[in-house]
Structures are given as C-alpha cells and as structure tokens.
Amino acid sequence: MSLREALAGEALVFTGEVGPPKGIDCDEVWEEAEDFRDKVAAVNVTDNQSSVMRISGLAACIKLKQMGIEPVLQLVCRDRNRLALQSELLGAAIWGIENVLALTGDHIALGDHPQGRPVHDLDSVTLLQAVTALMNGRDLAGNRLDGAWKRVRLPKPKDGSKQKRKFKYEGPIPEKCPTYLPGAVVTPCAEPVEPQILKLEKKVAAGAKFIQTQAVYEPAALERFMKAAEHVGVPILAGIVMLKSAGMARFMNGNVAGVSVPDHLIQRLADASKEDLQKVSIDITAELMRDMAGMCKGFHLMPLGWSKPAVEAIEAAGLS
Amino acid sequence: MIIQKQKAYENIEEMLAPYQKVFVAGCTECATACKTGGEDEVAEMKERLEAAGKTVTGTAIFDSACLRGEVREVSREHQEQIEAADAILTLFCGAGVQTVGNYHEDTPVVPGVDALFVGETIRAGKYTEQCQACGDCLLDVTGGICPLTRCAKALLNGPCGGYTEDGKCEVDPDTDCAWLLIFERLKTRGQLDKIRETQAAKDHSDHHPPQTYKWARPKKKKVKPTA
Numbered sequence: 319m320s321l322r323e324a325l326a327g328e329a330l331v332f333t334g335e336v337g338p339p340k341g342i343d344c345d346e347v348w349e350e351a352e353d354f355r356d357k358v359a360a361v362n363v364t365d366n367q368s369s370v371m372r373i374s375g376l377a378a379c380i381k382l383k384q385m386g387i388e389p390v391l392q393l394v395c396r397d398r399n400r401l402a403l404q405s406e407l408l409g410a411a412i413w414g415i416e417n418v419l420a421l422t423g424d425h426i427a428l429g430d431h432p433q434g435r436p437v438h439d440l441d442s443v444t445l446l447q448a449v450t451a452l453m454n455g456r457d458l459a460g461n462r463l464d465g466a467w468k469r470v471r472l473p474k475p476k477d478g479s480k481q482k483r484k485f486k487y488e489g490p491i492p493e494k495c496p497t498y499l500p501g502a503v504v505t506p507c508a509e510p511v512e513p514q515i516l517k518l519e520k521k522v523a524a525g526a527k528f529i530q531t532q533a534v535y536e537p538a539a540l541e542r543f544m545k546a547a548e549h550v551g552v553p554i555l556a557g558i559v560m561l562k563s564a565g566m567a568r569f570m571n572g573n574v575a576g577v578s579v580p581d582h583l584i585q586r587l588a589d590a591s592k593e594d595l596q597k598v599s600i601d602i603t604a605e606l607m608r609d610m611a612g613m614c615k616g617f618h619l620m621p622l623g624w625s626k627p628a629v630e631a632i633e634a635a636g637l638s
Numbered sequence: 639m640i641i642q643k644q645k646a647y648e649n650i651e652e653m654l655a656p657y658q659k660v661f662v663a664g665c666t667e668c669a670t671a672c673k674t675g676g677e678d679e680v681a682e683m684k685e686r687l688e689a690a691g692k693t694v695t696g697t698a699i700f701d702s703a704c705l706r707g708e709v710r711e712v713s714r715e716h717q718e719q720i721e722a723a724d725a726i727l728t729l730f731c732g733a734g735v736q737t738v739g740n741y742h743e744d745t746p747v748v749p750g751v752d753a754l755f756v757g758e759t760i761r762a763g764k765y766t767e768q769c770q771a772c773g774d775c776l777l778d779v780t781g782g783i784c785p786l787t788r789c790a791k792a793l794l795n796g797p798c799g800g801y802t803e804d805g806k807c808e809v810d811p812d813t814d815c816a817w818l819l820i821f822e823r824l825k826t827r828g829q830l831d832k833i834r835e836t837q838a839a840k841d842h843s844d845h846h847p848p849q850t851y852k853w854a855r856p857k858k859k860k861v862k863p864t865a
C-alpha cells in the first residue's frame with residue numbers, strides 16, 4: 319500500500335526514517351530500510367541531514383524503490399536552487415517516487431561544511447508551489463513541461479486577415495505530468511507556536527497533503543497544537559525521535575530548538591541499566607504513541623539507526 | 639552605511655611587500671565612521687609604514703572615494719605624489735578601491751579594508767547588518783524588518799522551526815530570530831494579515847551582479863515668473 323492510500327485509510331499510519339551515509343558504504347541503510355519493510359507505510363530518506371554532506375537522498379530513494387520499499391524523498395532548500403530542486407523532483411518522478419517532503423533545512427553553519435554558501439533560493443512554501451506546478455505540467459517559472467501539453471494548430475482566419483496566434487496548447491495531459499504526494503513539516507512545540515501555524519497554513523495552501531512533525535514527547539503539548547492546527551485539514555503524523563539515552567535526551571533539550579523531553583522520561587532513561595536501555599526506549603516510544611494515538615493520524619519515527627527498536631515500539635504499542 | 643573593518647596589519651604588510659613607495663588614501667564617509675580610513679587612521683597607517691621602512695609619498699582623504707569626479711579631482715591635486723608611488727593603499731570599501739583603481743589604471747591598488755555589510759550603527763563600534771540591497775524592498779510587508787538579511791535562511795514566508803524559547807535563532811544564540819521580531823511587531827500593530835499572504839519565490843532576474851543603474855536626468859521645468 320502506498321503512503322497516499324495509507325493516509326486515505328482509517329488506520330493509524332506509521333512512517334520510518336533512514337539517513338544515508340557519508341560515503342558509498344550503504345549496507346547499514348539498506349538493512350535499516352529492510353527492518354521497516356511491511357511495518358511502516360513509507361520510509362523517509364533524509365537530505366544531507368544536519369547539514370552534513372552525505373550521499374544523495376534521491377539515489378537512496380531509488381534503491382529503496384527497487385527494493386520494493388516506499389520512500390519519502392526529503393528535499394531541503396539549503397543546498398539547491400530552484401533549477402536543481404525541480405530537476406531533482408522530475409528525476410524522482412521517473413523512478414516512481416511520489417512522496418516528497420519539503421523542508422527548509424538546518425543552517426549550513428551547523429554542519430560539516432560551514433565554509434559553504436547556503437542557497438535558500440526557495441523556502442519550504444515556494445518549494446511546495448514548485449511541486450504543485452510540476453504536477454500541473456508547468457515549472458515554477460510557468461514554462462510547460464515537455465510532452466505534457468498538446469500543440470494544436472489554430473484554423474486560419476477565413477477573412478484572410480493576419481493570424482496572430484498560429485497554435486494553442488491543450489493540456490496538461492495527466493499521464494505526462496509527474497504525480498507527487500507533497501508533504502511538509504512543522505514544529506508543534508515551538509514557543510511561540512502561532513508563527514508555526516501561520517506557516518503551516520501557507521504550506522497547505524501551496525499543496526502539502528500530509529505533515530510530519532518535529533519530535534514531540536508531551537501528549538498535552540501535541541493536543542494543544544492539534545487544536546490550534548485543526549483547521550488546516552491535512553493528516554498529521556506526530557514525530558518521535560527514539561531516545562537512546564538520558565544524555566541524548568538532555569542534549570536535545572539543550573540543543574534542538576522546539577524539542578523538549580520531559581524530566582520524567584529522562585529519569586527513566588537515566589535509571590535504566592545498560593542492558594535495559596533499549597527496552598526502556600522502546601517502552602517510552604510505545605507509550606507515547608498510545609497516549610497520542612487519538613490526537614493525530616499516526617506517527618513518524620526517527621530512529622537514528624535504531625530501526626529494529628522502532629519497529630518493536632510500533633508492535634508494542636499495539637495500535638496498527 | 640557600508641560597514642567595514644581594517645585588515646590585520648600583517649596582512650597589509652604582506653600585500654605591500656613588493657612595493658617600497660606607497661600612497662595612502664582614506665575616505666570621509668563610511669570609512670571615517672567605521673574608523674578604517676578617516677584622518678586618524680590614515681595618519682596612523684603612514685606612521686606605521688614609515689616605521690617599517692616604507693616611503694609614504696603622500697596621503698589623501700577622498701570626500702567619497704566611490705565618486706569618480708571626486709577621485710579625479712583629488713588625484714590631480716596629488717598627482718606627483720601618486721605618480722611617485724609604487725602602489726596606492728586604500729583604507730575604504732571595495733567600491734572606493736575600484737573607483738580609485740579604475741582611474742589609476744597603471745598603479746596597483748592594495749585594499750587595506752574588508753567591507754562587511756550594509757548596516758545600522760548601533761553606536762560607534764557596534765553594527766548590525768540590515769539590507770542586502772536585493773533590488774525589490776519588501777519591508778512594507780514584513781513590518782520594517784528584513785527577513786532576507788536578518789533571517790539566517792533568508793526565509794520569506796515565516797520562520798523555520800529553529801527559534802529558541804527566548805526568541806533567538808538556531809544559528810546564533812546571540813541573534814534574535816528575525817521572524818519572531820516580524821511576527822511580534824505585526825501582531826502588536828494588528829497587521830498579521832500582511833504575512834498571511836504567500837510571498838512568491840523572489841525574482842532575481844533584474845538583479846544579477848554586476849548591476850548598473852542609471853536614472854534619467856529630470857527635465858528642468860520652465861516656471862514662469864509670477865508677477
């Protein structure tokens with residue numbers, strides 16, 4: 319079942335995530351993707367995640383597709399201008415990759431090439447506009463996609479007067495246009511949240527059909543956000559980054575804006591013995607999903623390599 | 639103003655290594671305000687170069703080093719000193735360096751200053767970047783705060799998810815998130831609708847460097863003398 323079908327269905331939807339490596343040794347990524355097979359509706363492939371240079375997300379998505387695993391192509395606006403982003407999108411389409419997630423991207427200064435020049439030619443909203451334009455047979459500049467329009471000769475004026483337009487274009491021809499399921503992200507626990515909602519509205523207006531959120535660890539906070547975002551009317555998958563240790567949770571609290579892991583969860587991780595740590599992490603993730611299941615369309619799990627535990631958490635939650 | 643800072647002296651010395659005789663030039667505008675190339679800095683540079691064994695053939699302070707006519711006039715006044723020099727050391731922004739260089743095609747011009755940005759002077763010695771000279775000002779929409787310049791990602795349609803609880807940008811804990819500033823200001827004014835509308839991707843087509851700009855001289859209207 320495709321992500322599109324899953325989102326249209328009644329059941330909760332789960333998505334996973336893999337991060338392509340820096341280098342060409344991808345075995346681990348394929349294994350992680352394999353772990354998610356049939357357990358999630360789709361697997362996100364990150365795009366130079368954390369502004370660290372890695373193998374192309376599109377290349378990895380193509381591989382997933384060949385493995386029969388549904389990918390979500392993440393596209394950030396930091397590394398490519400409007401030409402490169404659109405050509406990447408067209409490239410995705412010919413490989414049958416239709417799920418695309420538009421993101422701003424972390425700032426280049428935070429990654430491993432701080433010397434580079436960030437692009438930010440488009441933002442996540444205008445990138446979504448580009449996706450929508452391509453689906454309608456045109457690019458962002460309004461140019462027609464090759465083959466997507468039929469050129470029809472206009473009849474000569476009977477009175478012999480000079481013909482202003484000799485042709486007109488009919489279309490777009492749906493089979494010749496790429497199809498995408500555009501998605502976007504939001505940070506539900508950002509403080510203040512109003513500007514997030516305002517931008518979310520723009521993303522949906524620009525064509526976003528699903529939302530995956532930044533990590534949420536407080537059901538009450540998600541509930542507040544969902545109330546505020548009720549009117550946008552697209553399915554929202556709440557994000558959870560698997561907490562691998564108390565240290566990592568504290569690090570996220572201190573360093574990742576808009577993410578807050580409550581003390582009681584950190585305490586549980588801190589109290590766990592080394593052997594139990596993964597089990598505690600799975601329990602926490604499963605509990606969070608159970609607590610938040612009534613509020614959202616499903617969950618986007620960001621396992622940071624812990625694909626097996628992520629799948630165990632989905633099973634332990636008993637929601638699917 | 640073009641905010642600028644003087645290059646490290648060692649760097650200037652290195653660039654001047656091939657030249658014995660140097661003419662030092664400053665500017666009364668931004669370079670004076672930023673203390674890179676005003677009267678004091680030019681005098682100080684002269685002293686330093688002489689102490690290092692260079693011959694300073696002369697100095698001049700342009701009243702706008704980026705004004706071709708002014709550069710021509712002042713250069714004529716200092717013609718002999720400039721002709722005697724192996725190089726001209728300029729202590730102002732790159733626009734001035736090139737204006738001077740374009741006039742003195744045969745004399746190498748050495749830039750003693752790094753131009754940083756177009757900005758506001760908070761007080762002498764403290765500056766913030768405010769404008770990228772994008773060619774299509776949208777400050778009316780964004781409450782007078784430039785997201786192209788002051789948002790680290792130049793976002794035009796609202797913030798990323800990277801602002802902190804105390805309103806700072808993910809990129810730098812000392813810098814305010816421009817979008818929160820815009821949001822708060824417009825909210826206070828009851829003008830949030832201004833940013834609800836999606837800003838299309840910016841049209842750079844008329845603003846690719848190198849740009850030129852020319853206005854037509856307004857025709858003088860003949861005004862009849864009133865009785």
Ligand code: SF4
Pocket residue numbers: 768769770771772773774775776777784785786787
């Ligand atoms: S929008 Fe920003 S960069 Fe453009 S002219 Fe206005 S202040 Fe300058």
Ligand code: SF4
Pocket residue numbers: 788789790791792793796797798799800801802806807808809814815816817818
């Ligand atoms: S935190 Fe604010 S200023 Fe910084 S990049 Fe994001 S929106 Fe721009």
